[in-house]
Amino acid sequence: MRTVSVSTALFDGYPLEQGIGEIARAGGKWVEPAFIRGYVDFDETAFSPEKGQALRRLIEGEGVGALAVSAHMDLALPDAVEMLTRRIEFVQSLGAKILITNAGQQKFRALIAAAIEEVLPLCEEAGVTLALENPGHGSGDLISNGVDGAALVEALGSERVRLNYDAGNIFTYSHEAKRPESDLEAALPFVAHLHLKDVASDGPDWRFTALGQGAIDYPALWQKLPKNLPVGIELPLRLERPGRADPRRKPAPLPLDVLRAALRRSLDFVAALDGRSG
Numbered sequence: 001m002r003t004v005s006v007s008t009a010l011f012d013g014y015p016l017e018q019g020i021g022e023i024a025r026a027g028g029k030w031v032e033p034a035f036i037r038g039y040v041d042f043d044e045t046a047f048s049p050e051k052g053q054a055l056r057r058l059i060e061g062e063g064v065g066a067l068a069v070s071a072h073m074d075l076a077l078p079d080a081v082e083m084l085t086r087r088i089e090f091v092q093s094l095g096a097k098i099l100i101t102n103a104g105q106q107k108f109r110a111l112i113a114a115a116i117e118e119v120l121p122l123c124e125e126a127g128v129t130l131a132l133e134n135p136g137h138g139s140g141d142l143i144s145n146g147v148d149g150a151a152l153v154e155a156l157g158s159e160r161v162r163l164n165y166d167a168g169n170i171f172t173y174s175h176e177a178k179r180p181e182s183d184l185e186a187a188l189p190f191v192a193h194l195h196l197k198d199v200a201s202d203g204p205d206w207r208f209t210a211l212g213q214g215a216i217d218y219p220a221l222w223q224k225l226p227k228n229l230p231v232g233i234e235l236p237l238r239l240e241r242p243g244r245a246d247p248r249r250k251p252a253p254l255p256l257d258v259l260r261a262a263l264r265r266s267l268d269f270v271a272a273l274d275g276r277s278g
Contacts, residue, residue: 001228002229004271005028005230006023006032006233007235009039009040010263012040016033019031020064024062024063028263030065032234034070038247038249044083048090049092051090052091052094056093056095068097070133071090073101075103075104075108075112075115076104076105076115080111080112081119084101084119085119085122092126097127098193099128102132103133105142113156117156120158120161123158129160130161131164131192132162132163134149134163134165134169135169136166136169136173137246137247141173145174146187150189163192164193165180165188166194168195168196168208170184179217180221181217193229198210199241204242204243204244205241208235208236208241210235210266210269211235211270222273233270235263238253
């Protein structure tokens with residue numbers, strides 16, 4: 001049975017508890033709390049065992065669960081080990097199993113690998129898998145595609161380090177040169193979690209959409225997925241990318257009826273994909 005989570009990033013601009021409630025009322029069974037700079041507002045004080053426990057009570061009170069948490073950071077920062085430690089302890093206290101983060105720049109590979117190596121004993125103790133995500137913008141990243149991601153995880157050599165493959169990010173990071181349905185294959189043996197994000201090419205711009213309304217060929221991608229691979233629906237609809245530049249947030253949150261419609265459509269879309277492949 002596939003675990004299908006919904007990222008709280010969809011409800012950027014609304015209280016976290018409201019977003020979790022909206023996901024539950026839409027029929028979602030799992031939520032993915034999102035702490036992604038540029039997507040939502042947060043700071044490092046968000047990560048503590050006490051806050052993880054409080055969030056767990058809130059999530060369970062809505063009758064849903066949490067498997068993964070997106071808490072992105074640059075693993076090459078001087079305080080990366082301390083930041084990772086806070087996040088791992090937060091995820092453990094929440095009762096989740098997967099911590100999703102970006103890695104960082106290729107030129108800092110040695111620093112990134114050293115930070116990961118240092119927290120591996122804590123990951124093992126906490127039962128938390130570190131899932132490294134390919135970015136959706138920028139250049140020179142350590143994980144720019146599936147081949148890069150697979151090579152990095154294989155070199156690190158730990159079952160506690162895997163990939164969070166973001167299908168939409170592959171498309172935009174490569175400026176449409178790579179398609180996830182073909183790029184995924186090399187990464188798949190090392191993928192612990194998959195992010196579902198769709199984007200439409202509107203002339204010179206990119207526009208984030210509900211699943212199935214953009215350029216990603218999800219039916220083709222679905223044929224390659226193991227039936228038990230967990231996925232997370234990530235709908236960063238408040239972000240815009242005029243001129244295909246780096247993402248920026250629209251000044252105001254989107255109306256709730258727009259977000260609810262996108263969520264319902266995306267949940268139905270994934271259910272149909274799983275039904276087709278079942």
